[in-house]
Amino acid sequence: MVHTQGARRRRLAAIGLAGAVALSLSACGSERGDGGNQGGGSGKVGGTMIFGAAGNPKNFDPIFNDDGESFRPIRQMYDTLVQNKPGTAEVAGALAEKWESSNEGKTWKFTLRKNVKFHDGTPFNAAAVCFNFNRWFNMKGAAAQSQMIYYGDVFEGFAKNEGDATGEPVYKNCEAPDEGTAVLNLNKAKGAFPAAFTLPSLSMSSPDALKKYDADKVVQSGDSFTYGAYATDHPTGTGPFKFQSYDRAKGEITMVRNEDHWAKAKLDKIIFKIIPDENTRKQELRSGTIDAYDYPASADYKTLKDSGLQVLIRPSFNILYLGINGKNTPALRDLRVRQALAYGVNREQLVKSQLPEGAEVAKQFVPKAIAGYSSQVQEYKYDPEKAKQLLKEAGAENLKLKFYYPTEVTRPYMPNPQELFTVIADDLKKIGITIEPIARPWNGGYKDDVQKAGKHDLHLLGWTGDYNDAGNFVGTFFGRAKAEFGYDNQELFNAIGKADATVGDEAHKKAYEAVNADLMSKYLPAIPVSNTTPGIAVSSKISGVVPSPLTDERFNTASKE
Known part of the structure; x- marks a missing residue:
């Protein structure tokens, strides 16, 4: 073809x-x-x-x-x-x-x-x-x-x-x-x-x-x-x-x-200088000791521009999610408990207070720009009373959860992990969940603990699309059993596999629309939080x-x- x-x-x-x-x-x-x-x-x-x-x-x-x-x-x-x-x-x-x-x-x-x-x-x-x-x-x-x-x-x-x-x-x-x-x-x-x-x-x-x-x-x-x-x-x-x-x-x-x-660069040299602290990166850019850094905090955009610096904005092609690992805490395997978490997080307020201008609440696990985004998905608008009710129905009113978040990193979907963690943890405490915060360096324990060992109950992670296909999002997250989610559902795996193997524009799109709708209603293995414009x-x-x-x-x- x-x-x-x-x-x-x-x-x-x-x-x-x-x-x-x-x-x-x-x-x-x-x-x-x-x-x-x-x-x-x-x-x-x-x-x-x-x-x-x-x-x-x-x-x-x-x-x-x-x-x-x-x-x-x-x-x-x-x-x-x-x-x-x-x-x-x-x-x-x-x-x-x-x-x-x-x-x-x-x-x-x-x-x-x-x-x-x-x-x-x-x-x-x-x-x-x-x-x-x-x-x-x-x-x-x-x-x-x-x-x-x-x-x-x-x-x-x-x-x-x-x-x-x-x-x-x-x-x-x-x-x-x-x-x-x-x-x-x-x-x-x-x-x-x-x-x-x-x-x-x-x-x-x-x-x-x-x-x-x-x-x-x-x-x-x-x-x-x-x-x-x-x-x-x-x-x-x-x-x-x-x-x-x-x-x-x-x-x-x-x-x-x-x-x-064949596309020869004009620069003689590039130096990547590793500066873990965002404020230090900002100060070094303002003083001229570095020439660029990624993912400036949205609150700094005006200050940077007023200083004569450029803030180049990327179109949104990412997602931040609150991951749920059902392996360690049986209550998290109950769909009602996962739905309670979704209703219990005030994502609208988080987007307004913590993320750059142009960010939106994510309603599913792919950005709007990708074919396969479904207009018919179950939504979870902020409703702490409904969250409490679902926890009660599930017999999970006294949950204590290990909530992991990364340090020494900023990501396009997660510009300040600690602040995002704090906001989400406070929301969950309001619906009666006890949170045990656990911070790990991004490349010094976090990814291994979360993605390989599955030591957590909740975690913050996300994805910037690597290529333009819905499977790069939902297939990467949920296409097979992974320690990150402690989730093993062969019906879901088969549906994603079938969509992934479907060729032809319209058929491929419709297959992933069905997957995305089911993810939000039947499965909810994680909670989509936001799409940002980093x-x-x-x-x-x-x-x-x-x-x-x-x-x-x-x-x-x-x-x-």
Whole structure:
């Protein structure tokens, strides 16, 4: 099946998506890409941009990552086969200039960009594409497979499942009929393609570097993981910037311009300076010691602008949710108790008091912009008396819950985790629930405790869409049993799996509309809280940074005066 993206864009315009973001939801397509063909900003060539990062990266191997603080530097060093056009979630070319699907969505043919080299000087070609896909598929060891979060979500299984994966793999094999053509063969169709190919986890790495620096070595010790030298000190992609160093003592990641990139950057260098405290990031931007930082507090927008700084606003493409883990506390398995939590949180007031202008109360688990958003869902408007009544009916009036929230992080959907926790916890206390607060560093215990060990009862987490498909939200959250939710409902898993495998625009959309309606009425495994429009604070000396709804900013477009 081969077609262009225009018809889909027109349909999205018809459902009211503003011109600020042109979204494409194509299940299969062919397009000569211009996603990577942007030059830099309008300023002069040269200079260094210092970006204030909120936390340490997990590592630099794309396949072993699943968080924004890691993906931000990864996006500068690597390219994917296809990527998002700047400022949009529309699929465009990158390492592949053209692509097409056939065999009812089970075969994908990529025509590759010519004369591209990895940062170590080795050629990027079809053999390299197949090496990467075969590496992921054949990855050995439960520890390594457990860290391949996005690959597991999209491709569902490995040649030999040794970790949590239990499904039949989507991936079958890869062929390289010539240097410029890579063909992926799948065991079953995925409605999420080609959009899912934009995932930074599926970035192309140098086969030589992967072999040389022991890339597949992942060792687990308790809740901690260690990685080979490729992930820690030798990331080797094709991107517009090349890794130079990571000074862990100073908390600085330094990259230099890749002179051979087809969309060559204007900046000489980017430094990611790790500054966990938001107020410190703000002060450093105002004093000029950094040039940008992400997710400024909404209360600071006016102050920053009045200081002559820029606040670039992203279109909303995310969700914050209050997660519920039914494994540890049996009462949370009762739908009435979960509904009581939903009625007991004053989400309208939280959005007004804690989130940036433009934020909205989330009524389901996907943003409005995505096909599959349902206009017919059960809503849970603030009603503390109804919440108390439901708790009483369920015999759960004296609940005591461990409520986890993260520190040392800001996320687009969660600009200040502690303040959000405080507001929600206070609401829950008003309906008679005793809250035990537990704070953990984002990359120092929180994600492991919540997503892997399931130690919590409640937690704050969210999602910024990685690609433009409803399954990237609800499938990622609820498509299989996960420690995060302690929730095992095969009926729901089957419904999501069926929707995920449905190809064709209208059929795919309707399948996810039904899933979203059932999630809010029959299951409610978590509580959607809000959709936000997060910002990036940028110095007036910087131009060319294009805010992305997917937080997919590529700094090859940036210039510094």
